[in-house]
Amino acid sequence: MTDPLLDATQLSMRYGATVALHPIDLSVGVGEFVAIVGVNGCGKSTLLRALAEVLPAAGKSGAVRLHGASYSSRDAARLRAFVPQRPELAAEFTARAVVGLGRFASTPSTDAVERALHAVGLHGKGDRLVTTLSGGERQRVALARALAQLDGAERPILLLDEPFAGIDPAEVARVVTALRAVAARGAVLCSLHDPGLARCIAHRALVLREGRVVADGPAANILVPTVLTKAYGHAMEESKSWIIPSLLPEPAPFR
């Protein structure tokens, strides 16, 4: 691995007496697509929020460095974007306006917004109010906002919490293509409930259990029934009947 894009040292989080995340050291390099898997409540969202530095200060410890340095939140926003599990919107904005909000820390760019809408397949619905879109479309608007935020970044870091929730298979394939393009230039970390899909799209997998990393390595080696059976506490097996969307070939990694 070359110089790390994202470096986390002794990252931990507790909510009162409950430890959500035990101290974790993590390093992610250029070109990596990392899937984070594990049972509900194992700390996937907390880890991603900690890496995005959006957790409340109380109970949090450890440090996150981007490109080997610490940045102000505004400067960090030009390098790193985060999409939570449940994106919210408390105003009647159009899809295009929401995607445009991603450019808050950078120069406004109509082209970046249009590219991001196109990447998630919403170029024809940019003028629709987000409140009139379906759940899956809203999720794609949130993804497009993050893509627009990182448009122009040389080595972007994208953190996604369950990015495919509510999205139909054909659109999953389209979104994966967009995410792979980001990963080819920088890095993508995303939590996924489906280990099968995770194995198809990720290079590296992190398996969490009770707030600890119990396995970390190449997705093809980690996301196998023996490891997952321990992680999920339930017997897992390979299946050929599971249907997933066919994905486009990966783009060449960033040089």
Add this chain to the structure above:
Amino acid sequence: MTARAMLPRFFFLSLVLCCAALVRVAIGPVGTDEGVRLVMGVPSADIAQLRVLSVVSAALVGAALGLSGLALQVLMRNPLASPFVLGISSGAGFGVACVLVLGALGVFSSRIFFGEAIGAILGAACTLGIVARLGRTTDGEDTTALLLAGVILGSMFSAGTMLLEHLVPHGLRGDLLSWMAGRLPEIPNRAQLATLAVVTVLAWIVLARVSKALDVSMLSDDEARSSGVALHALRRKLFWTGGVLAGVAVAYAGPIGFVGLVGPHIARRLLGPHHGLLVPGSALAGALLLVSADAVRQVFDLGSGRLPVGVVTALAGGPAFLWLLRRGSGR
């Protein structure tokens, strides 16, 4: 529609405010041999000057309440938030009543606006802090808890103000009573008006400078923070801007209800959700509402003088609030 496409609507709102101001200057009671009559026409220079001052004071109080309402709605992420609904006006009123009582007891040598304003701002800030604390849950703000806390605290502060009313001398009691109903001074004090103008313009500038961050803060907290918005600092600005504006407006004109709630909603319907236009739009809509209410109250004389403007805004704003509540719950 883009913000640029909304500009004609913005100018339309400004034009309607100018028309309302002209009507208010033209309308007013005139003493005749048969008693006091309502007359509409070009007034004499002296009367016109007084009425223009009244229009300016109504417009400034309305603008302050409109901006305060917008700041609180963004802060609470709740379109039903306003200084009146959240009990902030009553809290500010209680602060002013405390200052008046202390003045009557000789703690202050005379009634001073700044003392009242500081009392009002402290009362507003305390109420806002308590309501925000009571309405917060682990998942964020609970709208029902927020509104209930505002209503209960508002009732408690109103009762406290009434209690204090019995402690002030008789001469001051009438003043306090009409002030509690929300009244615009018949003869505005220029120094107080200048203070109100400075505070309103400064608050306007503060909100206008963060208008893009206000747009992003409409996303979830995590999305806004990861987009580069310093959310804590932004909310502190909104807290103080909303509290100070409500406090100064209440110190000047008493607790006038619903302008802070309805003003931003009118602006939102006309100008869309972008705060670049919503900030000036809420100020304009608030000013329009209060100048119009001041013109309407000139029409009604129930034999004991003109109605306090707070009665007109409550009669018109109450149904508007219920409509918003119904619309918000999707019925």
